[in-house]
Amino acid sequence: MVDFSKPIDLDVQAFLRWWAGELAFLVPDRIRRLLGGRTSWIFLTWRGEMLEAVHRTANGARPLGSFTLDDAGREAWRRLLEAEPELAEIRTVFRLLPDQCMTRVVKLPLATEENLSQVIAFELDRLTPFKPDQVYFCARVIERLKATGQIRVSLAVVPRERLDLMLESMIAAGWRPDYVDVSDDPFKRSHQLLPERFTGKKSRWNRWLNFGLAGLAVALILALLIVPVWKKSQWVQQLETEVRKAGKAAKEVEALRQEVEQLAHEMGYLAQKKRKDPIVLDVLNELSKVMPDDTWLNGLQYKEGHLVVQGQSPSASSLIARMEASEEFKNTSFVSPVTKDVSNGLERFQIASDAVNGRSSEAPAQSENPGQ
Template structure:
């Protein structure tokens, strides 16, 4: 089957099949309660009258048969009195071989829309009769792989069928349909549906019964639709409710994420400030370190600190020795003179300008001279008194 294949769907046949399958599942007692039909009475004409076969509604295997004399007008009435279930049975006239014929035709698919007219127009090509001489019925059996339709054609001479119908009417029997024994329309249920009964002899449907039938069908369809649609509708409502909750949660999540971003930014700035503070030494500690390292005969005139770089200016009796003193400190590194040493004539001391890098000292670092003033005093005990 290709994607271009057209699906041939017959709603009427589908309904007949589906209702038959559902009815098969019902218990016989319940089927008799819900249905006014007891079965089907099949009349088959023979030389002595009619052979009758009764197929009960509860199953095709439950049958009964009788022989009916066509010349006895009250014969069928007496048979119905002896078998009351025949009163509610449908009547079917079934023609035997030699009384009808059948053929299988293959026609273009376009002929399906007006099948009866197409077959009637060319009936004399397929059979020895024309449309005025025979009653015929055409039923589509299916489609072939060549794009054609397979058609079952059944026909019988008008004079023959009219005679059988007249004999049945004399017995008080009005058949609902006429078929051919080699192409039965009942048992199996999948048999093709057709009738050779002329239009003027077909029973007129009861409008009230048809209205009830269609009303019940509509109710059944609505119930079926409700069974199929109601759960889907409920699931759709649940999905919509979840979507609304999800939107609310998304708004709350967006707000929380924005607050979290602000918190992260503040935390990052705080860490940066803490890092800057931890990397830079305290100026008080730097001044304390300088006051300890520089002797009393050395004083400062300028002090400039920026970006971990310290510059000092002052006077000292031995300024050249300050480089080694400052380099020995844990706070200072890269100590160097910025300008040459000069001597102040008024004081006799050397002017100096020194630049150095300042580093932070861990709290748990080893104690230096500032923490051991006695060592410093012992080192300076031999120094001459300051001027």
């Protein structure tokens, strides 16, 4: 049964190596070689006085033969390269046999992982029968034991004199390994035991190409991160510009709307005033109709719909009834007592009345042309 309470120990580097190896098969060989990737290796093994060479690819292994470390062996290798020139571009791995080196697994505190090489060099005489100046060594973490706070380290050790002698003999015979390892897996580099003084100069072209491609990858990543943000900022600025334009237009529309409302209010006020208050001309016209021909008006006051008339009439009392009968007068009464003028025999009167809208002011204006 799986214990889900235990933490998951994920080796990210191992996963990335595996993932890169799986994806490498999708890249054409020429491009992979140009980028520094390897689809094949030549493995060299020292057996007795002979050097066995095997060409290993993802599809399998092909023996290239056994070569002596003398002029005859060098000539045989040269003829093979003339027949198969592509072999000259393949990197070589010198694999040490178990009797040529020593490997073991040791446990160390987890804190030693950061300075593993220094710790191994300091503890080498305790972990092996050798001193640090007698051997070449390489250590690699193979497991992290978080429960105990330790790491399992694979340690490979080879005597300096033995490896130096073998490498010098191989280089003299025309062989220069790119890697010295103890792994049986042809595509898993577990230890690098090649001394620095035997390391061949790397191609500057490949190095600069790798730097250029790495810079291009970084630039593409930055572009993927920056371009969307930049485009979004441009879009936001465009929207803000449109919003400002729309806001300005909205303010202009609002100002026009308020102006229209103000004009409509003023016009409505005038129309309402016209509908509510009687028209003076209508009042005068109606008053002229109501007053008989033998009645004279000496004075007239009109203010806020209130009318006061003064005059002389043969029968002042009949004027009240005539004005009340009109649709434009109401609340008609004498303001002062009626007196009689002895000089002409007419009655002097002062009448007050409230003027209201009549038919002439309330009816809609008629078109001058009935046909329209």
